[in-house]
Amino acid sequence: MTRPDWIAVDWGTTNARAWAMAGAEVLDTAPGGPGMGGLASDGFEPALLRMIDGWDIAPGTPVIACGMAGAAQGWRDAGYRKVPATPLSDTLVPVPTNDARLAVHIVPGLKQTNPADVMRGEETQIAGFLALNPDFDGAICLPGSHSKWVQISAGEVVSFRTMMTGELFAALAHHSVLRHSVAPEGWDDDTFADALSQSLSRPEQLAARLFSIRAEALLNNRGTAESTAALSGLLIGAELAAAKPYWLGLPVALIGAAGLTQHYATALAMQGVQVIRTRGDTLTLQGLTAAWRGLSKEPS
Amino acid sequence: MTRPDWIAVDWGTTNARAWAMAGAEVLDTAPGGPGMGGLASDGFEPALLRMIDGWDIAPGTPVIACGMAGAAQGWRDAGYRKVPATPLSDTLVPVPTNDARLAVHIVPGLKQTNPADVMRGEETQIAGFLALNPDFDGAICLPGSHSKWVQISAGEVVSFRTMMTGELFAALAHHSVLRHSVAPEGWDDDTFADALSQSLSRPEQLAARLFSIRAEALLNNRGTAESTAALSGLLIGAELAAAKPYWLGLPVALIGAAGLTQHYATALAMQGVQVIRTRGDTLTLQGLTAAWRGLSKEPS
Incomplete structure (x- = not known):
C-alpha cells in the first residue's frame, strides 16, 4: 500500500x-x-x-x-x-x-x-519553472482562459498582467454572431499570421476587425478554418499588443498545453522573440515540491 | 376597418x-x-x-x-x-x-x-435620417449589438464599419469571469469616464484592462455599479478608438435607444465632438416611407 x-x-x-x-x-x-x-x-x-x-x-x-x-x-x-x-x-x-x-x-x-x-495557481507553476531554471531573467507567458504575462528578475515576480484571451475566444465563438463562422476544428496558418500582424500593428482596430470575420464569411464565402484562425490571430495579437513591455527584447518562456503554446510560439517568433516552450502540468508538481521543501526546512 | x-x-x-x-x-x-x-x-x-x-x-x-x-x-x-x-x-x-x-x-x-x-436594416434608418436631414455631412453612429459607424457625404453612404460592442459586453458579462462583477443595474459616471479615457488613449491595453475589472473587485472590493460602468467604458472606448476616422472633426448623429445613445453622447462629448441624438424606431418608418415613395414614382 x-x-x-x-x-x-x-x-x-x-x-x-x-x-x-x-x-x-x-x-x-x-x-x-x-x-x-x-x-x-x-x-x-x-x-x-x-x-x-x-x-x-x-x-x-x-x-x-x-x-x-x-x-x-x-x-x-x-x-x-x-x-x-x-x-x-x-x-x-x-x-x-x-x-x-x-x-x-x-x-x-x-x-x-x-x-x-x-x-x-500560476505562482506554483512559475516556482516549478524557476526551480529548473534558477537564473532565468525575462518573461513567462502562461496562455489560457486567463493568460498571464510575468516579468521575472533575480528569482522574483516583478510584475504581471492577465489577459482574458481564452475566455474572449470562447465567448465570441459561442455567444456572438461569430458562432456561425468559427468551428472547433480547422486552421489556416496564413490567415492567423495576417490577423495577428493586423492586430499587433493597429490594435485600436480590434473592435472593427472582429466583425469583419463575419462579413468575410458572408461576402467572400471565407470558410470556418480561416475564420477560426482569424479570430485566434486577432485575439492573440491583442494580447501581445497589451503585453509588449513584457516580451520586447527579452526571452520568453511559454508554459502550457502544447496546442495552445504552439500558436503563441508562432506569433512571438514572427516578432523575432526567442521562445522556450514548457508543459504546464509537470511544472505544477515541481512547484509543489519546492513549496514542500520550503515547509520542511528547519527555521534558521 | x-x-x-x-x-x-x-x-x-x-x-x-x-x-x-x-x-x-x-x-x-x-x-x-x-x-x-x-x-x-x-x-x-x-x-x-x-x-x-x-x-x-x-x-x-x-x-x-x-x-x-x-x-x-x-x-x-x-x-x-x-x-x-x-x-x-x-x-x-x-x-x-x-x-x-x-x-x-x-x-x-x-x-x-x-x-x-x-x-x-440600418440602411433604412439612415435613409429615414437623411429624409429629415438631406444636407447632413458627417458620421452616423447606430450603437447596439453590432454598432455601425457610417460616413455620409452628399446623401451617400461613403464607407462604414461594424463593431461588435453590444455582443462583446453581453458575452463578457454573462460568459466570462466578469459575470461575478457586472450586474444589469447600477452605474458610475466617473468610472465610465476613466475607463473610456484609458481605452481611447491606450487601446492596445484593452486585453489587460478587462481582467483588471475582476482584480479590482477581488482586491479593492469595487462594487458592481463601478465594474459595470468600467466594462462599458472600456468597450465603448475601444469602439471609439476603432471609429476615430469617422468622428474626428466631424459632426456625429447618434441613432438608437435613449439609454444607450446617452453613454455614447457622453463619451463623444468628452472628445469634443458635436452630437445629435435621434431615436431609431421612428427613423425606420421614415426610411420605409422614403422607399415606398421611390417605388411609387413613375419611371421617367
Whole structure:
C-alpha cells in the first residue's frame, strides 16, 4: 500500500488532482476529484479523503495544495502575497482538519496593486519553472482562459498582467454572431499570421476587425478554418499588443498545453522573440515540491 | 376597418413589426410577429398575413419590408448594394406571394468590399435620417449589438464599419469571469469616464484592462455599479478608438435607444465632438416611407 511522505494537490475550479510523493518522486497519482466550483468550504477535506482513500497515510503527513483551494470561496482563503516577491514563500497557510493524519498547507496567490491584478495557481507553476531554471531573467507567458504575462528578475515576480484571451475566444465563438463562422476544428496558418500582424500593428482596430470575420464569411464565402484562425490571430495579437513591455527584447518562456503554446510560439517568433516552450502540468508538481521543501526546512 | 395604401414592415431577427400606412401617416400598428430566427422562407407570408389580419387589404397593396426578411436565411435574399451608394435605391427586390393582395418588396442591405463589412436594416434608418436631414455631412453612429459607424457625404453612404460592442459586453458579462462583477443595474459616471479615457488613449491595453475589472473587485472590493460602468467604458472606448476616422472633426448623429445613445453622447462629448441624438424606431418608418415613395414614382 502506498505510503507517501507528503501529498501534492492541485485544486482547480473544475477538478482536483493529488499525488502521493516521496521527496520529488511520484509514488502514485490519485483518481481525479471535484473542483472548487462544486464544493463548499467544509467539502474539501472529505473530497480529498475520498481521492486518497487507497493510500496508507501516517499521522501528520504534509499536504501541500495550490490553486483554488486557497480562494475566498475555497477550502480556506490563503490570500495573495504582493509583488515584487518570490513566487513561493516559506510561509504557507495552514488549514485545520478533522482527520489528524493530514497536515494541510495552502500556497497563497500573488497580487499586484497597480494595475490591479491577481494570480492563484500560476505562482506554483512559475516556482516549478524557476526551480529548473534558477537564473532565468525575462518573461513567462502562461496562455489560457486567463493568460498571464510575468516579468521575472533575480528569482522574483516583478510584475504581471492577465489577459482574458481564452475566455474572449470562447465567448465570441459561442455567444456572438461569430458562432456561425468559427468551428472547433480547422486552421489556416496564413490567415492567423495576417490577423495577428493586423492586430499587433493597429490594435485600436480590434473592435472593427472582429466583425469583419463575419462579413468575410458572408461576402467572400471565407470558410470556418480561416475564420477560426482569424479570430485566434486577432485575439492573440491583442494580447501581445497589451503585453509588449513584457516580451520586447527579452526571452520568453511559454508554459502550457502544447496546442495552445504552439500558436503563441508562432506569433512571438514572427516578432523575432526567442521562445522556450514548457508543459504546464509537470511544472505544477515541481512547484509543489519546492513549496514542500520550503515547509520542511528547519527555521534558521 | 383599416384600409392601408401601403404596408410598412420592419423584420428583425427576433421579432417583426408592421404598420398600415396612408402616405407618410400611420393608420394602425399591427400586433408584433415572429422574427427571422423563428421562420423558414415559406413562413414569412403566413406570418405577415396573421399580423395584418384585421386590415382591409386591396389587391396589389404595396408591402415594403426592411431588415432580416432580406437575409440569405430570410423571406428572400435581397442581397447587398455596394458602397459608395445612397442608402436606398428605387430598385427594391420583389417577392412573389400566394396572396394576390400583397405586392411585397424588400429593401437590400449595403456591403463594403475592403474592409469587408455588411449592414441590413440600418440602411433604412439612415435613409429615414437623411429624409429629415438631406444636407447632413458627417458620421452616423447606430450603437447596439453590432454598432455601425457610417460616413455620409452628399446623401451617400461613403464607407462604414461594424463593431461588435453590444455582443462583446453581453458575452463578457454573462460568459466570462466578469459575470461575478457586472450586474444589469447600477452605474458610475466617473468610472465610465476613466475607463473610456484609458481605452481611447491606450487601446492596445484593452486585453489587460478587462481582467483588471475582476482584480479590482477581488482586491479593492469595487462594487458592481463601478465594474459595470468600467466594462462599458472600456468597450465603448475601444469602439471609439476603432471609429476615430469617422468622428474626428466631424459632426456625429447618434441613432438608437435613449439609454444607450446617452453613454455614447457622453463619451463623444468628452472628445469634443458635436452630437445629435435621434431615436431609431421612428427613423425606420421614415426610411420605409422614403422607399415606398421611390417605388411609387413613375419611371421617367
